[in-house]
Amino acid sequence: MPRAKTKKVLELDEVECSDILDCYINPELIYTGGQRVVYKTNHPEYGVVALKIGQYRSSENPDGWDIERIEREIDILRGIDSQYYPKNFSFEKRTDGRYIIIEEFIDSTPLSRCMALFQTPLEILELIKNLAVGLNIVWEMDIVHRDLKPDNILIKQNRKPTIIDLGIARSLNSASITETLLGGPCSRLYAAPEQLKYDKKSIDKRTDQYNLGIILVQLLLKGTHPFDPKIVGGISIPQNIVDNKWYAQVFDSVDLSPIRPLASQLLGFQPYHRFRTYQMLIKKIDCCMEEYQ
Numbered sequence: 031m032p033r034a035k036t037k038k039v040l041e042l043d044e045v046e047c048s049d050i051l052d053c054y055i056n057p058e059l060i061y062t063g064g065q066r067v068v069y070k071t072n073h074p075e076y077g078v079v080a081l082k083i084g085q086y087r088s089s090e091n092p093d094g095w096d097i098e099r100i101e102r103e104i105d106i107l108r109g110i111d112s113q114y115y116p117k118n119f120s121f122e123k124r125t126d127g128r129y130i131i132i133e134e135f136i137d138s139t140p141l142s143r144c145m146a147l148f149q150t151p152l153e154i155l156e157l158i159k160n161l162a163v164g165l166n167i168v169w170e171m172d173i174v175h176r177d178l179k180p181d182n183i184l185i186k187q188n189r190k191p192t193i194i195d196l197g198i199a200r201s202l203n204s205a206s207i208t209e210t211l212l213g214g215p216c217s218r219l220y221a222a223p224e225q226l227k228y229d230k231k232s233i234d235k236r237t238d239q240y241n242l243g244i245i246l247v248q249l250l251l252k253g254t255h256p257f258d259p260k261i262v263g264g265i266s267i268p269q270n271i272v273d274n275k276w277y278a279q280v281f282d283s284v285d286l287s288p289i290r291p292l293a294s295q296l297l298g299f300q301p302y303h304r305f306r307t308y309q310m311l312i313k314k315i316d317c318c319m320e321e322y323q
Contacts, residue, residue, distance in 0.1 A: 042067045047083050076119045082131040099197040106196045114164030136192050142180035145253045152322040154249045159315045164193050166308045169235045173199050178241035179220035218268045220244050226272050236301040243296025250280055274299045288321040
Protein backbone atom coordinates (compact mmCIF):
# COMPACT_ATOMS: atom_id res chain seq x y z
CA MET A 31 0.00 0.00 0.00
CA PRO A 32 1.57 3.33 -1.03
CA ARG A 33 2.14 5.93 1.66
CA ALA A 34 0.85 9.46 1.45
CA LYS A 35 3.86 11.71 1.03
CA THR A 36 2.69 14.12 3.71
CA LYS A 37 2.21 11.40 6.33
CA LYS A 38 4.71 11.19 9.20
CA VAL A 39 5.60 7.50 9.41
CA LEU A 40 6.68 6.32 12.86
CA GLU A 41 7.37 2.66 12.17
CA LEU A 42 7.96 0.41 9.20
CA ASP A 43 5.77 -2.62 8.76
CA GLU A 44 5.67 -5.58 6.43
CA VAL A 45 3.29 -3.79 4.06
CA GLU A 46 5.75 -0.96 3.53
CA CYS A 47 8.56 -3.48 2.97
CA SER A 48 6.66 -6.00 0.89
CA ASP A 49 8.06 -4.81 -2.44
CA ILE A 50 11.60 -5.39 -1.12
CA LEU A 51 10.85 -8.63 0.72
CA ASP A 52 9.30 -10.13 -2.40
CA CYS A 53 12.83 -10.36 -3.81
CA TYR A 54 13.89 -12.79 -1.05
CA ILE A 55 12.90 -16.29 -0.02
CA ASN A 56 11.31 -16.70 3.43
CA PRO A 57 12.68 -13.57 5.13
CA GLU A 58 12.54 -13.90 8.92
CA LEU A 59 11.86 -10.76 10.95
CA ILE A 60 14.43 -10.47 13.75
CA TYR A 61 14.12 -6.82 14.79
CA THR A 62 11.74 -3.92 14.44
CA GLY A 63 11.77 -0.45 15.97
CA GLY A 64 12.89 3.11 15.43
CA GLN A 65 11.81 3.25 11.79
CA ARG A 66 13.92 0.23 10.92
CA VAL A 67 13.31 -3.47 10.44
CA VAL A 68 15.88 -6.23 10.14
CA TYR A 69 15.32 -9.59 8.48
CA LYS A 70 17.41 -12.73 8.29
CA THR A 71 17.25 -14.05 4.77
CA ASN A 72 19.16 -15.84 2.03
CA HIS A 73 20.91 -13.88 -0.66
CA PRO A 74 21.76 -15.59 -3.97
CA GLU A 75 25.32 -14.24 -3.90
CA TYR A 76 26.19 -13.69 -0.22
CA GLY A 77 24.32 -16.53 1.48
CA VAL A 78 22.65 -15.85 4.84
CA VAL A 79 22.48 -12.09 5.39
CA ALA A 80 20.89 -9.42 7.54
CA LEU A 81 18.54 -7.32 5.41
CA LYS A 82 18.02 -3.90 6.99
CA ILE A 83 15.26 -1.61 5.74
CA GLY A 84 14.79 1.82 7.26
CA GLN A 85 13.54 5.31 6.68
CA TYR A 86 15.95 8.20 6.46
CA ARG A 87 15.40 11.74 7.61
CA SER A 88 13.77 14.16 5.23
CA SER A 89 11.45 17.16 5.29
CA GLU A 90 8.55 14.70 5.09
CA ASN A 91 9.93 12.47 7.84
CA PRO A 92 12.05 14.51 10.29
CA ASP A 93 12.33 11.57 12.71
CA GLY A 94 14.05 9.24 10.26
CA TRP A 95 17.65 8.09 10.37
CA ASP A 96 20.48 10.51 9.60
CA ILE A 97 21.53 9.31 6.16
CA GLU A 98 25.01 10.85 6.54
CA ARG A 99 25.66 8.71 9.61
CA ILE A 100 24.45 5.61 7.81
CA GLU A 101 26.71 6.35 4.84
CA ARG A 102 29.64 6.97 7.16
CA GLU A 103 29.16 3.61 8.86
CA ILE A 104 28.96 1.88 5.48
CA ASP A 105 32.20 3.55 4.36
CA ILE A 106 34.00 2.40 7.51
CA LEU A 107 32.75 -1.19 7.30
CA ARG A 108 33.76 -1.45 3.65
CA GLY A 109 37.31 -0.65 4.70
CA ILE A 110 37.38 -3.46 7.28
CA ASP A 111 37.78 -7.20 6.80
CA SER A 112 37.72 -8.62 10.31
CA GLN A 113 35.86 -11.08 12.52
CA TYR A 114 35.23 -8.19 14.89
CA TYR A 115 32.94 -6.29 12.50
CA PRO A 116 30.08 -7.34 10.21
CA LYS A 117 30.79 -7.20 6.49
CA ASN A 118 28.73 -4.81 4.43
CA PHE A 119 27.66 -6.18 1.05
CA SER A 120 25.47 -3.42 -0.34
CA PHE A 121 23.71 -0.16 0.44
CA GLU A 122 20.94 1.59 -1.44
CA LYS A 123 19.31 4.94 -0.75
CA ARG A 124 15.90 5.05 -2.40
CA THR A 125 14.06 8.16 -3.52
CA ASP A 126 10.95 7.08 -1.60
CA GLY A 127 12.61 7.80 1.76
CA ARG A 128 13.84 4.29 2.46
CA TYR A 129 17.30 2.78 2.58
CA ILE A 130 18.36 -0.85 2.22
CA ILE A 131 21.46 -2.45 3.72
CA ILE A 132 22.59 -6.00 3.09
CA GLU A 133 25.08 -7.10 5.71
CA GLU A 134 26.71 -10.24 7.04
CA PHE A 135 24.33 -12.04 9.40
CA ILE A 136 25.88 -12.51 12.84
CA ASP A 137 24.32 -15.36 14.83
CA SER A 138 24.68 -13.73 18.21
CA THR A 139 23.20 -12.12 21.32
CA PRO A 140 23.85 -8.53 22.46
CA LEU A 141 26.15 -8.41 25.47
CA SER A 142 23.44 -6.46 27.30
CA ARG A 143 21.39 -9.66 27.32
CA CYS A 144 24.11 -12.22 28.04
CA MET A 145 26.51 -10.73 30.58
CA ALA A 146 25.99 -13.83 32.72
CA LEU A 147 28.01 -15.81 30.16
CA PHE A 148 31.16 -14.17 31.52
CA GLN A 149 31.50 -15.30 35.11
CA THR A 150 35.18 -15.55 35.99
CA PRO A 151 37.72 -12.73 35.94
CA LEU A 152 39.65 -14.55 33.20
CA GLU A 153 36.57 -14.89 30.99
CA ILE A 154 35.83 -11.20 31.44
CA LEU A 155 39.40 -10.17 30.69
CA GLU A 156 39.45 -12.32 27.56
CA LEU A 157 36.36 -10.49 26.32
CA ILE A 158 37.88 -7.09 27.12
CA LYS A 159 41.06 -8.05 25.29
CA ASN A 160 39.09 -9.14 22.23
CA LEU A 161 37.18 -5.86 22.28
CA ALA A 162 40.45 -3.93 22.52
CA VAL A 163 41.84 -5.86 19.55
CA GLY A 164 38.68 -5.10 17.60
CA LEU A 165 38.71 -1.42 18.51
CA ASN A 166 42.35 -1.12 17.49
CA ILE A 167 41.32 -1.93 13.92
CA VAL A 168 39.41 1.35 13.69
CA TRP A 169 41.94 3.18 15.86
CA GLU A 170 44.60 2.37 13.27
CA MET A 171 42.29 3.99 10.73
CA ASP A 172 42.30 7.10 12.98
CA ILE A 173 38.66 6.49 13.83
CA VAL A 174 37.02 6.66 17.26
CA HIS A 175 33.94 4.47 17.74
CA ARG A 176 32.42 6.81 20.40
CA ASP A 177 29.45 4.52 21.15
CA LEU A 178 30.83 1.30 22.61
CA LYS A 179 28.19 -0.18 24.92
CA PRO A 180 26.72 -3.63 25.64
CA ASP A 181 23.95 -3.18 23.06
CA ASN A 182 26.60 -2.58 20.39
CA ILE A 183 28.59 -5.71 21.21
CA LEU A 184 27.27 -8.95 19.73
CA ILE A 185 28.44 -12.15 21.38
CA LYS A 186 28.70 -15.13 19.06
CA GLN A 187 28.38 -18.76 20.12
CA ASN A 188 32.16 -19.01 20.53
CA ARG A 189 31.95 -16.02 22.93
CA LYS A 190 33.88 -13.81 20.53
CA PRO A 191 32.51 -10.28 20.12
CA THR A 192 31.40 -8.43 17.02
CA ILE A 193 31.32 -4.64 17.31
CA ILE A 194 28.46 -2.85 15.60
CA ASP A 195 26.94 0.61 15.15
CA LEU A 196 29.67 2.85 13.82
CA GLY A 197 27.11 5.52 12.98
CA ILE A 198 28.61 8.14 15.27
CA ALA A 199 32.21 7.09 14.78
CA ARG A 200 34.46 10.04 14.15
CA SER A 201 37.49 10.34 11.93
CA LEU A 202 40.33 12.18 13.64
CA ASN A 203 41.57 13.36 10.23
CA SER A 204 38.46 15.18 9.05
CA ALA A 205 35.83 17.58 10.28
CA SER A 206 32.93 15.97 12.11
CA ILE A 207 29.58 16.03 10.35
CA THR A 208 27.79 15.48 13.63
CA GLU A 209 25.31 18.11 14.65
CA THR A 210 26.00 20.03 17.83
CA LEU A 211 23.74 18.45 20.43
CA LEU A 212 23.59 18.83 24.17
CA GLY A 213 26.09 16.35 25.59
CA GLY A 214 27.43 15.47 22.17
CA PRO A 215 26.79 12.28 20.14
CA CYS A 216 27.00 9.36 22.53
CA SER A 217 25.05 6.92 24.67
CA ARG A 218 25.01 8.88 27.90
CA LEU A 219 25.14 5.84 30.20
CA TYR A 220 28.42 4.67 28.64
CA ALA A 221 30.01 7.97 27.67
CA ALA A 222 33.37 9.34 28.72
CA PRO A 223 33.46 12.62 30.66
CA GLU A 224 34.72 14.51 27.62
CA GLN A 225 31.72 13.28 25.65
CA LEU A 226 29.21 14.35 28.28
CA LYS A 227 30.90 17.74 28.56
CA TYR A 228 31.05 17.92 24.76
CA ASP A 229 34.74 18.68 24.83
CA LYS A 230 35.31 17.73 21.19
CA LYS A 231 39.01 18.60 21.26
CA SER A 232 39.61 15.95 23.95
CA ILE A 233 37.82 13.13 22.14
CA ASP A 234 40.31 10.63 20.74
CA LYS A 235 41.06 6.91 20.79
CA ARG A 236 41.29 7.00 24.57
CA THR A 237 37.60 7.94 24.69
CA ASP A 238 36.79 4.39 23.59
CA GLN A 239 39.02 3.13 26.41
CA TYR A 240 36.72 4.80 28.95
CA ASN A 241 33.65 3.15 27.41
CA LEU A 242 35.55 -0.16 27.62
CA GLY A 243 36.35 0.49 31.28
CA ILE A 244 32.69 0.93 32.17
CA ILE A 245 31.88 -2.40 30.52
CA LEU A 246 34.77 -4.14 32.31
CA VAL A 247 33.59 -3.06 35.77
CA GLN A 248 29.95 -3.73 34.92
CA LEU A 249 30.83 -7.31 34.02
CA LEU A 250 32.74 -7.69 37.29
CA LEU A 251 29.65 -6.35 39.11
CA LYS A 252 27.47 -9.00 37.44
CA GLY A 253 25.58 -6.47 35.36
CA THR A 254 25.30 -3.53 37.74
CA HIS A 255 26.50 -0.27 36.22
CA PRO A 256 29.54 1.02 38.19
CA PHE A 257 28.18 4.60 38.14
CA ASP A 258 24.67 3.62 39.24
CA PRO A 259 23.34 5.96 41.97
CA LYS A 260 21.94 2.90 43.75
CA ILE A 261 25.46 1.86 44.72
CA VAL A 262 27.43 5.13 44.70
CA GLY A 263 24.77 7.79 45.37
CA GLY A 264 24.29 10.84 43.20
CA ILE A 265 21.38 11.78 40.96
CA SER A 266 22.14 9.94 37.72
CA ILE A 267 24.70 7.81 35.92
CA PRO A 268 25.78 10.61 33.52
CA GLN A 269 26.22 13.04 36.42
CA ASN A 270 28.27 10.49 38.35
CA ILE A 271 30.50 10.06 35.29
CA VAL A 272 31.07 13.80 35.16
CA ASP A 273 31.73 13.75 38.93
CA ASN A 274 34.13 10.78 38.60
CA LYS A 275 32.07 8.77 41.08
CA TRP A 276 32.14 5.02 40.48
CA TYR A 277 32.10 1.85 42.56
CA ALA A 278 35.79 1.10 42.96
CA GLN A 279 35.02 -0.96 46.08
CA VAL A 280 34.49 -3.95 43.81
CA PHE A 281 38.27 -4.30 43.86
CA ASP A 282 38.36 -4.62 47.65
CA SER A 283 37.80 -8.30 46.95
CA VAL A 284 41.12 -10.16 46.99
CA ASP A 285 40.01 -12.13 43.95
CA LEU A 286 39.48 -8.98 41.86
CA SER A 287 42.23 -6.74 43.22
CA PRO A 288 44.69 -7.59 40.37
CA ILE A 289 42.30 -5.89 37.92
CA ARG A 290 42.16 -2.61 39.85
CA PRO A 291 45.11 -0.93 38.01
CA LEU A 292 43.63 -1.80 34.59
CA ALA A 293 40.14 -0.58 35.45
CA SER A 294 41.37 2.55 37.20
CA GLN A 295 43.45 3.57 34.19
CA LEU A 296 40.70 2.82 31.67
CA LEU A 297 38.39 5.00 33.78
CA GLY A 298 40.93 7.79 34.11
CA PHE A 299 38.94 11.03 34.29
CA GLN A 300 41.08 12.82 31.74
CA PRO A 301 42.13 11.16 28.47
CA TYR A 302 45.80 11.58 29.39
CA HIS A 303 45.17 9.44 32.50
CA ARG A 304 44.35 6.46 30.25
CA PHE A 305 46.64 4.27 28.17
CA ARG A 306 48.76 6.26 25.75
CA THR A 307 49.00 3.42 23.22
CA TYR A 308 47.16 0.27 22.29
CA GLN A 309 50.29 -1.76 23.06
CA MET A 310 50.34 -0.44 26.63
CA LEU A 311 46.67 -1.37 27.06
CA ILE A 312 47.17 -4.92 25.78
CA LYS A 313 50.25 -5.39 27.96
CA LYS A 314 48.25 -4.41 31.05
CA ILE A 315 45.38 -6.74 30.11
CA ASP A 316 47.85 -9.60 29.58
CA CYS A 317 49.44 -8.95 32.96
CA CYS A 318 46.02 -9.17 34.60
CA MET A 319 45.19 -12.37 32.77
CA GLU A 320 48.43 -13.98 33.95
CA GLU A 321 47.18 -13.55 37.52
CA TYR A 322 44.28 -15.91 36.78
CA GLN A 323 46.04 -18.55 34.67
